[in-house]
Amino acid sequence: MGSIVDGRVAGDRASKRKAEKRERLLAAARKLFIQKGYHETRPQDIAREADVAHGTFYSHFNDKREIFLAFAYEAQEDLTNYVVDRIPEVKNFEEYLNHALTAIQEFAEQNPGLLRSALVDIKVFDPTDKMAKVVRSKFAAGFIRIISDAKERGELYDDVDPELMGHAMMGVIQSAAPQAYRMGKSREEFVKLLANFLARAMIKEPSTSVTND
């Protein structure tokens, strides 16, 4: 049965094969964008890495920009999922902080260069670009929601603006993580330092563990 009688089956197979190539291209793009950055990666290279013809690239993505955005989107989604999967039940913001930072750091270690590329290279796009905008704020969005929830539960200082602090947290992590790496700090230590920092900054009554005495 199938390929002759039922066009749908043949079509399904074909579109499955097509989808598979798209995946191959995306995987290749991920590898190269991480390795060499946006500007140093050519569609041609991606195609070769994915083992498809140069022209095939353009039957899956309209241009280089599009595949980068798809890559960045996916990267942030992967991170979000990774983190969400690792936060059992959010009892309070402080616990969330620890779990989330640990998860982010784990993810970053398992995917070296991924976040740097997805978060930095995206800035080359026109700030008015619709899709770029969406992708750019995707990463901060998770933090913002969590901060917002904690704020409603009264755990945070009144002057903590979720929107602003969500972005601030993102910045902290982005800048501090590579530095911690350069300084040779262990993941545990890094997470502890940063969690304390953020807890004190935002939580009204952080557990004693985050203070000095």
Next chain:
Amino acid sequence: MGSIVDGRVAGDRASKRKAEKRERLLAAARKLFIQKGYHETRPQDIAREADVAHGTFYSHFNDKREIFLAFAYEAQEDLTNYVVDRIPEVKNFEEYLNHALTAIQEFAEQNPGLLRSALVDIKVFDPTDKMAKVVRSKFAAGFIRIISDAKERGELYDDVDPELMGHAMMGVIQSAAPQAYRMGKSREEFVKLLANFLARAMIKEPSTSVTND
């Protein structure tokens, strides 16, 4: 007189003229890198903007990378000087925070796009590039020293690592500032929120003003 008989005088003038052209090129580069970013700016554009011949560019800078680094270096130096000039006597870290954040924000407003360009575009360079490395950490260096001093005076929590937190502060500012701008927050409000955030995060006994009650 002089220019023919006295080589030194002629030489001085010549080197003065040369230095002046270099300045013109740098000023042009600053304008264009801010306006269009590193990749969208061509040496030809810089030369034209500086009103010198295209080829002259290469008698002042070895390549495009070099002028960008010079630009980024200068930008961060300007910022540092601006901030330092605006901090009267550093009585304590909290005061420093307020003055510094205000100064940074002022500088950013007076030089729109400058920091974004100098801090983001520099990431296009090979992370192992010696000069790029220096420039990259220039901005955080000021913070690190101040935090270090405050730590020695015992104002800060023991777990505050100056090196790490210097970079963290830089990240907070970089991410939060554009967001505050997008949200329409005034400079005063932004500075207050961020100063409170950072003060609570690092200072053992911040002034009451930074708490809630």
Next chain:
Amino acid sequence: MGSIVDGRVAGDRASKRKAEKRERLLAAARKLFIQKGYHETRPQDIAREADVAHGTFYSHFNDKREIFLAFAYEAQEDLTNYVVDRIPEVKNFEEYLNHALTAIQEFAEQNPGLLRSALVDIKVFDPTDKMAKVVRSKFAAGFIRIISDAKERGELYDDVDPELMGHAMMGVIQSAAPQAYRMGKSREEFVKLLANFLARAMIKEPSTSVTND
């Protein structure tokens, strides 16, 4: 019934379906060649416009050149038929001229762009191309025959060479028609001016209407 048992019936249906697709492709090609010209029209566009798969194009035409030639051939045949249908009984060359010019102009108005495309774009083909040659001279052929007939009836000047003048007429019409359009002349006026022009040029004793007095 039929389609499985009786091969001939099935075959007929199949070839009918095939012929119908060919027609659809030709109609699509006509539309697009007129709209965008030969070089700006891709086989893919034609297929999509005809609502068939891209690859199907090549089971009806060997290449893009072939469908263009088929289009141009058809266009000129349509014109010829249109004109022939509108010339009742050719009493003399002068009458023919009026009817023919009117018909051509009508046809051109009803099929804007058709002749321009069929007559101009065909020049992109190698002048030695056999089929292109045939198509190229198809349009003039009608004129040539008519002029030849009139010549044999003794209506025309002895030095009127049918072959040459057939092409000359074609050139006149091609160049003058767009110009008349640009000048805002009505069809009636254009036909009258051109008919007079050609009548005086070729007919020994044109009716008084074509002279000045």
Next chain:
Amino acid sequence: MGSIVDGRVAGDRASKRKAEKRERLLAAARKLFIQKGYHETRPQDIAREADVAHGTFYSHFNDKREIFLAFAYEAQEDLTNYVVDRIPEVKNFEEYLNHALTAIQEFAEQNPGLLRSALVDIKVFDPTDKMAKVVRSKFAAGFIRIISDAKERGELYDDVDPELMGHAMMGVIQSAAPQAYRMGKSREEFVKLLANFLARAMIKEPSTSVTND
């Protein structure tokens, strides 16, 4: 003297050399556009033929379109000059016709393919293109002026519209000339036939030579 003291002299020389390359490129373009047509000629080919680097092409012409227009403009100017130079004193329109047609035919023979390319390929450009418009009507413009003059002198039929007939003449020549060539007619014969044709079509009282008797 010169290159050091007087910048103008050096500049003049440089710009002379530049102008010379432009000429070389134009000559190469002329050769190739005639030989292979607009679409089959690549800027790359033109550059190679002119013996300059590929990129040099683009410092003299913004794009392929621009050099084609320059070529077509020049071609028509050359023709116009050639014709004007060969018309001693225009006693009357009939004489003009003979001289002009002879000159055009001569020019066409000496520059085989030139007019075909300049007059046909230009139609590939957007009809609203300003420069293309200018070039397109350049060729007819000469005829129009002459017809207009003759009309004012009362030599022509009242219904001869200079604008329209200028274009008609152009069309006649364009279509008839290649046909005459294919038929093996001599230049003299072709010119005579066409001159008679046009004279009868437009001149009230053509010399007896153009009639039959």
Next chain:
DNA sequence: AATGAATGAGCCTTCATTCAT
């Protein structure tokens, strides 16, 4: 025959850098 994904040679253009003057 029909499908549409895949192909890859080829196109036009850019631009960092060099070099003769």
Next chain:
DNA sequence: TATGAATGAAGGCTCATTCAT
């Protein structure tokens, strides 16, 4: 040193055609 024309490798993208299903 200053000039600006010249360079040519490289870039992103297109599209007529092929081919496995």
